[in-house]
Each structure stands twice: as C-alpha cells, then as structure tokens.
Amino acid sequence: VHCVSNNMAEVCSAYGLDRSKVLINFPSINIKIFNRTVPYVQKQDATLTLLSVGRLHWKKGYPYALLAVKKIISDYDIPIRYEIIGGGPEKEQIIFMINELGLNEHVFLLGNKSSQEVKEKLEMADIFLLPSLSEGISNSAMEAMAMKVPIISTNIDGMGELIDDSKDGFLVQPYDPDEIAQKVMSLYKNFELRKQIGQQAREKVKQQFNLD
Secondary structure, rough: OEEHHHHHHHHHHHOOHHHOOOOOOOOOOOOOOOOOOOOOOOOOOEEEEEEOOOOHHHHHHHHHHHHHHHHHHHHHHHOOOEEEOOOOOOHHHHHHHHHHHOOOOOOOEEEEEHHHHHHHHHHHEEEEEEEEOOOOOOOHHHHHOOOOOOEEEOOOOOOHHOOOEEOOOOEEOOEEEEEHHHHHHHHHHHHHHHHHHHHHHHHHHHHHHHHO
C-alpha cells in the first residue's frame, strides 16, 4: 500500500493494515523549476499580498481564510490583497461569501493557472495560505516553500510532516480564522521573520521533498 505520509499510514493501520505492507513515498517537486528569479523583498507599498492555490472545494477551507481576511481588515485596517488560484464546484458559494463580507476589493478569484503562472504569482506573494480541512501533503505548499514564501497552514493530516511549526512555516488549527489572522499579522509586522521562514522552508523542501 502506497501512502504519501506517515499520517496516512497510521490511518490505514487503524483499519487493520499490516505496516510491513506500507510504503511511505512522500510527494516531491522539482525545485529547479520552483526557484525564485527575483529575491523575496519588502515591498515599497504597504499592501500585503496573500495567495492560496487549490481547487474551490470545501476541503480547502476557503471560508475560514475569507473570515480571517475580514478580521484583519476590520481589526487592523491594513491594505490587503488575497488571491486564490483554482477552479471548482464551490466557486459560487465563495463568490457569495466574498460579497456578503464586503471583500470585493480585497479578494480575487483567478481561476486555473499554468505552473509558470503559479510560479509568477508566488514571486509576487508575501504569504501563502493553506486553510484546508483535509490534505495529504500539499504540493502547492511545497511549491510555495521552494519559492521562499512563508506559509501558514492548518495542522491537518500530513502537513505536520512537511512544516516544522515556527521554523519553516506556521501551523494553525483548522476552522480557526482568528488564529490565521493572528499569524498573518505577526508576519506582516516582521519582514525579517518572513524572510527567515522562507529561506528555511526552501531548505526543508530541498533536503526532504526534492524530486531528484
């Protein structure tokens, strides 16, 4: 049985699978492709750009990211832009929620993009959000880490095997927009921390999740 994480192997074992029949084969990415062409720098304007990549599906937890963005705008009044790459069945629901929360000028659904276009967006992003409710080990998260973009992810399934909390990314509890907002603000206020997290994130992917 091929499992993409130790967490998945443990779940299978709970159903009686013999662990001797399990192969843990972590997903990996080509870090030669996902490699920055411009340095991660502090922008001259104050706009904070957040990015998520993944299909518009309930498992991806986008409503909680939207609530976090709303809280940041309401409580801290900082200029923020949240871009979501991907298409899927929950598009209408997400558009409705964006309108209901008054986030039309802050949240942008970009649809499906090529790998090159995703890379270009990653180079423009300040923080990568993965608010998922269910995830094996996210390839999009690995791509962001390889691009030295600091990541905030929910601590679900195998994501704790990719991210060492507070070292090469941040892990938050699922269904918790307040904690997402808190982590975003801590990174917003500390560019050096963002840069350090991003550098360590690329090193993690290079050493453990490299396609080579």
